[in-house]
Amino acid sequence: MKRMYSLIAVIALVSITAMLLLTPSNASSQAKSAAVKGFVIPDSINKIAQKSCIACHAEGGKAMALAHVNLSKWDTYTADKQISKAADMCKQVTKGAMPPKGFKASHPDAVLTEKQVKTFCTWANSLK
Ligand code: HEC
Known part of the structure; x- marks a missing residue:
């Protein structure tokens, strides 16, 4: 026992x-x-995107824009895709190509400040 x-x-x-x-x-x-x-978009980027990007790059936006980046479908992108999209987003805002000219003219507050461009690119580079 x-x-x-x-x-x-x-x-x-x-x-x-x-x-x-x-x-x-x-x-x-x-x-x-x-x-x-994949990567979750941080609040700092979300805040900028809400004001400057989602009018075209989220559900209900422009088909041409959505074909490149659809922020409503971000979660469905693979990590690799997210990394390359984020890098492209950094590139476009650095060049001042995004948001497009017409949108900037009608929405002056959507123009990214130098600091916001930096925030975008620091985030994009952190994913690599
Ligand atoms: C007024 C609508 C609009 C807004 C606002 C806008 N975009 Fe775009 N974006 C477009 C369109 C349209 C295209 C497709 C352009 C093309 O195919 O030539 C595009 C393309 C892009 C591309 C792909 C470019 C390429 O050639 O690889 C990226 C990246 C991008 N946008 C990022 C952004 C970011 C980041 C923001 C916010 C800071 C933003 N866009 C705001 C309309 C918009």
Whole structure:
């Protein structure tokens, strides 16, 4: 009987140790697979995009613009695609090509400041 108790104790100890060992590694592998799926657009970029980009680059926007970047579908892009789109977005705002001239004329507050361009590119470069 005594042997039986110690056997149970050993089994219990082994299971608890296994649980302790497995839980954290499971949690971190889940975090990793989430990161592989893609990047979440941070608030700092979202704020700029809301004002300057989504009129054309989100659901209900312009087909030509959506073909390049659809921010409503950002989550469905692979991480690689997000990296290259973000780099392209940085390029376009740096050149001053986006938002387009006409939009800037009718929405002067949508023109990106130098600081906002920097914010965009710092984010884009951080994904690489
Ligand atoms: C008034 C509508 C409009 C707004 C606002 C706008 N875009 Fe665009 N964007 C377009 C259109 C239209 C195209 C497609 C141009 C083409 O095919 O020549 C485009 C293309 C692009 C492309 C792809 C360019 C290429 O040739 O690879 C990027 C990147 C882009 N926009 C980023 C942005 C970003 C970032 C913002 C906000 C800062 C923005 N756009 C705001 C209309 C807009």
